[in-house]
Structures are given as C-alpha cells and as structure tokens.
Amino acid sequence: MKSLDELKAIREKMQSQIDLRSENEHASTRIVVGMATCGIAAGARTVLKALSDSIHEKKIENVIVTQTGCIGLCQYEPIVEVIEAGKDKVTYINMDEKKAQEIIEQHIIRGQIVNEYTINSKMSE
C-alpha cells in the first residue's frame, strides 16, 4: 500500500519552491472542459486526460485545466475553451484525444489557434 509518508516528502520538497508555486497560482491561461452529462457521454474525460497528461509531459507552466457544466451546445461536445488573459476566448468543439494534443502543441505552446476545430469554423460553414 502506498503510504502518506511519500506525501510528506513531497511537502518537504515543495516548501522550498514556494516562489514557483505562487507563480503557478497566477496561471495566465485556463483550459476549460465541459463536464456535464452531455460532455462526459461524448468523451470529455478522455479529452481531459489528454490535456492534463500533455501539460504534465511537456512541463507547461502557468496553464490550469478546469471544468464547467453544460453550456447548451451539447451537439458539439466535447467542448474545450481556451481562455488567455487579455485575449478573446477560443471555443474548440467535437474534441478528441488527438485534437486535444494538437491544441496543446499549436495553441498553448506556439500560440496559434487551430481554426479548423473552433466553433467559428463550424458556424461559417
């Protein structure tokens, strides 16, 4: 059984990195995943996992992944919103694991919106 002692070790280690942490609290980018019944049924949990894993693997800082409920666009779920300070919100629709990784790669790392997955591209069809 995994013990709580390891958690104590993590605390010891992290207490010396307080600066890093307070920086993390002021995350400049929020990635929001719709996690209501519609989103979950459409595969939001897989998308969420892909986003979190990708951020963890690539050691991206100042980005937090969070969740929201149903925003009334159930047919477009899984929906992922990228909210960056001082910029317009970008809404990606019909996400899957691969698209989620692309969002991290293109939008979060390179700063380029993946237009073909946004809701705007759907609306202008």
Next chain:
Amino acid sequence: MTEISLNILDVAQNSISAGAKLIEISVIADIKKDILTVEIKDNGCGMDDEKLKNVVDPFFTTRTTRKIGLGIPFFKLAAENTGGSFNITSQLGLGTTVTAVFGLSHIDRMPLGDINFTIHSLITLNPSIDFFYLYKIDERCFTLDTREFREILGDIPFNSPEVSAYINDYLNENKQVVDSGTVI
C-alpha cells in the same frame, strides 16, 4: 455512458453544483453475493421531496440550484438492467446520497472502467472540495481521504504536478493491491 465510472463522474458533478464540501464515493464489490454497490454521498444543499420525486424523470431538470437531466435516469437504468436497484435520498440543507446496486456478473453490466481517473480528476479539478473514496472487494479495501492529504500538504495545491502524480500513483498502486489487477 459506457462505464460505471463515467456515471460516477457525472453524478458527482451534481454534488459539486449542489455546493458540497465533502463528497464520499464508494465502490464495493461483493463476489459471493454477486453485487457491485456504488454510492455517491454529498453534504450539498439537498433537495425537497418534490424535487426528489422528479430527479429520475429524464424530462425534469432544474437549472436554478442543481442540474439534473439525463444523468440520474441513465445511472438508474444501468443498475436496474442488471437486476440491481437504485435509490436516492436527500434532505434539504443536509445533502444527497445516490446508491446504485448492480448485478456483478450480469451480462448487461457495464464495466467499472477507469475509476481511478474519475477520482483523480474530481480531486484535482475541485481543490476546494474534500473527497473520501472507498474501493472494496470482498474483505480487501483501501481508502483515500483528501482531508488527510490536506493536513500534510497545508497550502500546497492538489493540482500541482507532484501532488497530482502522487494521487495518481496512490490510486493505481492501492487499487492493484486490492483487486490484483482484476477488471471489475
């Protein structure tokens, strides 16, 4: 919804919407009795009798205090289709408890699925809520209590990479000890 663990994630979202501060989730398999019991208990705002009567109706939804639509009816049907049962009790101001009992070996029972990721995402996405999780198969079990974690960690957040990885390992290693890798 193809996994029980997705239903758990969904039902727990109702608890979050209800303003719960503590959500207790238990997954208990009793092989001799051939049942799998899943319970989600919260200390959120609860519901009055009128609302409680309606939550299993797919066409009832209230978007003022709680959002209930298809989630609960899905879960109820999934349990009842395996010869199991479904129950929901609630008290206004005190909280709600949802219990689903599945026929463990019933051919129509959906797999438990990635329960660890459900629990992990609930904890890391809702750092202000406490979670108690019990996973039990016959006599073997393990628990996870974020109140214990919180006591050790102080103000170090659950969603920091190190802690998040620890929670993940904690769930995976302990689950392995309890079920020896058996797929429930």
